[in-house]
Amino acid sequence: MELQDLRNRIDALDDQLLGILNERMELVKKVGDLKRSSQSIIYRPEREKQILDRLEKRNDGLLTRQAIDAIFFEIFAVSRNLELPERVSYLGPEGSFTHQAAESRFGGMSEYLVLPTIHSVFESVETGRAKFGVVPIENNQEGIVIETVDFLREKNLSIVAEVLLQVHFTFASQSDSLKNIRRIYSKDIAFRQCGKFISEYLEGMDIELIPVESTSKAAKMAAQEPDSAAICSSISARLFGVPILYDNIEDSDQNRTRFLILAKDFVNIKSDDDKTTIIANLPNTNRPGVLYEFLKDFNDRGINLTKIESRPVRGTSTFRAWFLVEFLGHVDDAPVQEVMHKYGSHLKWLGSYIRVS
Ligand SMILES: C=C(O[C@@H]1C=C(C(=O)O)C=C[C@H]1O)C(=O)O
Known part of the structure; x- marks a missing residue:
């Protein structure tokens, strides 16, 4: 079949998809009306999981569970915004892993509040500036994030959901040769997670490792200083326009971080897991x-x-x-x-x- 024929068929399917998605949104809107009249909660993670599990069972095509999750989490996020626009705060800056975790659940359409500290994320939810807040709680190689655990005790917020993210680090710099790099910026925890790369590639070189608050701050610094580099996420390297020299430089490919979605007085209905x-x-x-x-x-x-x-x-x-x-x-x-x-x-x-x- 010719390329044009294939594209014509894709166009026809997209027309159908658009129609079906709009039909779905009509129903979502009605659910939103019902929820508003009974003052019920809009975000229902257990219902979303039920839908994803059902679709995985039914699925006999090319889509993996991961692909189904990615597509439908975006649809759910758009649906929830139609029911009631929700502001989500997360530990920034933009491009942080927490940003990535937030977008994986709240999609590209939600309104985001980017905050500089874990404390300010808790506070934004407490004061109602944001409906949901996203913070890291633990990394499976490094252990817990003490600040989050301590605020969970001090503040009165509820855990709505957890998000797991595979953590990959990149080495990004405007310099095209390692020889010209004088400083590397990153978060302390990221330096530790990329120890093998640092000792193998930068052994004996006169390079200073400078810890900063976040890996995206590191990318921002590397964007401003051509003789520096950042160990950061690929989204933050792209966001700040810093070329990626090495990808996936973490010691362990099992490296995962767990995030929590927080809200005020949130109660999930029981599910089977x-x-x-x-x-x-x-x-x-x-x-x-x-x-x-x-x-x-x-x-x-x-x-x-x-x-x-x-x-x-x-x-x-x-x-x-x-x-x-x-x-x-x-x-x-x-x-x-x-x-x-x-x-x-x-x-x-x-x-x-x-x-x-
Ligand atoms: C439409 C609903 O609200 C939200 C959106 C969902 C969806 O798009 O299917 C599912 C659960 C809720 O987070 C619902 O509760 O059914």
Whole structure:
């Protein structure tokens, strides 16, 4: 078949797609009206997952699950904006991995508020300047993002969803030879994640490694200083017009970062694959066995713990700790309810949301 014939057929299918998408939007608008009259929440991650799972089962074409997710997350984001335009804040600057995580759920059409610190993202959601906020919580090679974990305890926001992103770093510079590079900008964590590249390629060279707040700030600096380079994401290198010299320079190709979407007073309906995050501020932690007994309460009820991070209780002279605890299941599950009731105000529920694996 000739190229023109193929393109004519693609045009005809696009016409159909456009018609079908508009028809879908008519229905979405009606759902939005119903939600508004009952003051219900617009964003329903469990419904979106249900749709994606159903489509994956039905699918017998070339599209992978990843491709179906990418296309439909954009459709959902456009739909939600039609129901009610939503402003989303994220830890910037533009081009950061958090930006990428935010766009993967809220699409290209949402209004974004780019903020300089994790604290300002929490604050923007608390004060209603943004409906949702996106922050990193952990990297699977480096561990937790302490600032996020501490604000989860201090502030009163709910976790709406988690997003997992594979992290790739690029080495970008306006200089076409490594010899002319005097400084490399990046985030401290990124320097550590690209240790092998740095020691292999830059061994013995007189180059200063300068940590900055974010990898996109690094790209911005490299755009301004021709004798410098940045270790950054490919989107930020492109955003600031810095040529990419080496791609995928991270030590581990398993490198993934987990982000949280936060909102005020958000409750997800139970799905068949949920995760729950709580803060545990256990009483009498100087008594032997308190933490053991707490963990045993989960084990006895068959609740699968996925994470426990301990953080210091500040402002006292003791070495007491509180814990960020995550487990599989929803807060409405009977065994989870039992544990929540047993410990009462010593536990703070942050959210039950769809687990991403
Ligand atoms: C239309 C709805 O609202 C939102 C948009 C969805 C969609 O486009 O299918 C699905 C879930 C919600 O996040 C709904 O709740 O059904």
